[in-house]
Amino acid sequence: MNDARTLWQLFRGMPAEVNHAHRLQGFYAAQAADYDRFRERLLPGRAELMEWLQPEPGERIVELGAGTGRNPEFFRTRVPALKNLTLVDLCPALLAKAHERWADSSNVLIIEADACIWRPAEPVDAVYFSYALTMIPDWRAALENALAMLRPGGRLAVVDFTLTRHQSRLAKHFWHKWFSHDGVNLNQQHTEMLTGLLPFYELREYRTQIPYLPGLSVPYYLYSGIKG
Numbered sequence: 001m002n003d004a005r006t007l008w009q010l011f012r013g014m015p016a017e018v019n020h021a022h023r024l025q026g027f028y029a030a031q032a033a034d035y036d037r038f039r040e041r042l043l044p045g046r047a048e049l050m051e052w053l054q055p056e057p058g059e060r061i062v063e064l065g066a067g068t069g070r071n072p073e074f075f076r077t078r079v080p081a082l083k084n085l086t087l088v089d090l091c092p093a094l095l096a097k098a099h100e101r102w103a104d105s106s107n108v109l110i111i112e113a114d115a116c117i118w119r120p121a122e123p124v125d126a127v128y129f130s131y132a133l134t135m136i137p138d139w140r141a142a143l144e145n146a147l148a149m150l151r152p153g154g155r156l157a158v159v160d161f162t163l164t165r166h167q168s169r170l171a172k173h174f175w176h177k178w179f180s181h182d183g184v185n186l187n188q189q190h191t192e193m194l195t196g197l198l199p200f201y202e203l204r205e206y207r208t209q210i211p212y213l214p215g216l217s218v219p220y221y222l223y224s225g226i227k228g
């Protein structure tokens with residue numbers, strides 16, 4: 001029943017509002033209660049990315065496009081020792097869930113802001129995006145902003161769906177259409193930009209099945225880089 005509600009919202013797609021924040025709220029408000037459960041199957045590689053990130057005591061960490069604040073659950077035992085963890089998102093319905101989840105953690109800051117513009121008061125040790133770059137229209141600005149807030153030696157990490165040169169034109173067209181209906185823009189240029197951004201990086205590509213689409217799989221990647 002809960003899946004049906006989320007699937008109906010995915011079927012209806014992203015509302016045609018001009019304002020990006022209003023579109024996100026219109027899309028996610030009805031799904032917020034079921035968001036985490038449904039996305040466990042839809043968004044792979046997040047636990048692995050958090051393993052790569054390895055937050056250390058005293059660090060300042062930022063997630064841009066953090067949604068419900070689900071990802072720091074993967075390193076919950078490390079959260080109390082962090083200087084702070086800032087979760088930034090433009091969608092109040094999802095941020096309300098993040099507030100509930102992290103209500104007892106005074107070093108977790110939850111900010112309603114645009115990932116392309118928001119900056120912390122001081123440089124941070126790590127910034128990550130989890131399935132957010134594909135939903136941010138000006139994704140280049142978001143990456144440049146992430147880089148600008150990182151201290152030298154800081155880590156940038158990303159997990160997201162992608163298109164690859166190994167796919168046929170038909171497959172690329174299908175997945176692009178399928179995801180863009182829900183405001184997710186698969187773009188090979190994301191990994192192309194990421195691999196030129198930082199001197200030291202690791203990029204791994206995988207494929208995952210999409211729930212309710214048997215036999216079809218879409219590529220996703222994990223990226224981690226260190227600012228010089």
Ligand SMILES: C[S@@+](CC[C@H](N)C(=O)[O-])C[C@H]1O[C@@H](n2cnc3c(N)ncnc32)[C@H](O)[C@@H]1O
Nearest residue numbers: 065066067089090091114115130131132135136
């Ligand atoms: C697919 S969700 C991923 C949420 C979370 N990172 C996760 O892994 O579950 C994409 C998120 O990006 C957020 N988002 C999209 N554009 C944004 C922007 N310009 N600034 C901040 N957040 C944005 C959406 O509101 C949504 O929460």
